[in-house]
Amino acid sequence: MPDILFAASSESWEEYEAPLRRAFDAVGLDARIAPEMAPEEVEYVIYAPNSALQDFTPYTRLKAVLNLWAGVEDVVGNTTLKAPLARMVDPDGLTQGMVEWVTGHVLRHHLGMDAHIVNPERRWDATPPPLATERPVTILGLGTLGQACGAALGALGFPVTGWSRSAKQVDGIRCLHGADGLAEALSGAQIVVLLLPDTPQTENLMDAERLALPAPGAVLINPGRGPLIDDDALIAALDAGQIGHATLDVFRTEPLPEDHAFWAHPKVTVTPHIASTTRPETAALVIAENIHRAETGAPLLHLVDRAAGY
Missing domain, CATH: 3.40.50.720 (NAD(P)-binding Rossmann-like Domain)
Structure with a gap:
């Protein structure tokens, strides 16, 4: 059972909790997911770059960070993040x-x-x-x-x-x-x-x-x-x-x-940054599938090239 921290606003958690639980059920992955968790327990972080989490140093078991946004410019330069970073690619x-x-x-x-x-x-x-x-x-x-x-x-x-x-x-x-x-x-x-x-x-x-x-x-x-x-x-x-x-x-x-x-x-x-946005129902499926891949030994999708910045 992977331990997954949802690091975003409380409003986002309200929007994402149910879709994420449905998505993890859909891929057959029993996961513990919560908006608060002891850093030493966390294996994955579902992440919004404007969240309070900016120092990843205490997260010693971290396997990957899965960005909720398509843009990663606000996290890719974070020197405390050593784990793989995946950007959001959501076709639907x-x-x-x-x-x-x-x-x-x-x-x-x-x-x-x-x-x-x-x-x-x-x-x-x-x-x-x-x-x-x-x-x-x-x-x-x-x-x-x-x-x-x-x-x-x-x-x-x-x-x-x-x-x-x-x-x-x-x-x-x-x-x-x-x-x-x-x-x-x-x-x-x-x-x-x-x-x-x-x-x-x-x-x-x-x-x-x-x-x-x-x-x-x-x-x-x-x-x-x-x-x-x-x-x-x-x-x-x-x-x-x-x-x-x-x-x-x-x-x-x-x-x-x-x-x-x-x-x-x-x-x-x-227009007020509305061209495209992350939608909880479809984004949750992308995140659950990627964590399922990691847990079953498959490579993560949509990994960020740190040197290129995206």
Whole structure:
């Protein structure tokens, strides 16, 4: 019977307790799981990086930490954590939510919906939008989320280019990598979707130089991480018309401060970090399966590469 600590908020425990118990029953694993436990007893930690647990040193029996979030930037650098760290990859929750959000906002901008939804002058402009096949989309980040969003957009007919730091091959996506590949991926794109992790290498990736590469008037959509964008450079690109609109779901500071320029900018849509979220019912199944694997000698899934930061 593995001893499992749930290290997150009390509100989260209320949401997760029943789904986790059902999930462990489903995989046939008899586990003791609780929000409080003596450190020397704990074998696994189900973890939210904003929890009170920040020093893993007393957890001498720890076999693995299973992150509740897709992002691990707030825990990957914790030098007291020596055990394996697994990130949350949930196809039926996180991934599906991201696909729906990204597809919805890409279609919104592709079809020009805003002009019809808010039209106080009652203009009758019967100019049809281009077909998806004429609207090149670039996705920066070809992890689980990027690949899934690329597949969904490709199925609708969009020509999708994907970029990643290392070489990848994904069916239906033109894949580029490295510094030269990044410039090529951005050049001429009409819609750019950011789905990269937050690492020292990706911070301010979308600076003034790279914001100048997409087609004039391109749309920037960021459900990835706030630090991917140089905020001042983006505002300048919006004011100059180089970027036609930015739809942003993540920010350097959250909630986004009330006096931030993004709130009032007419070419910015702010959404409150809702593009995708961990859902207890499906996330519990992922966690239970991973712990079951570890207990039966199988390798853990979704392990974080500490050197890469994700």
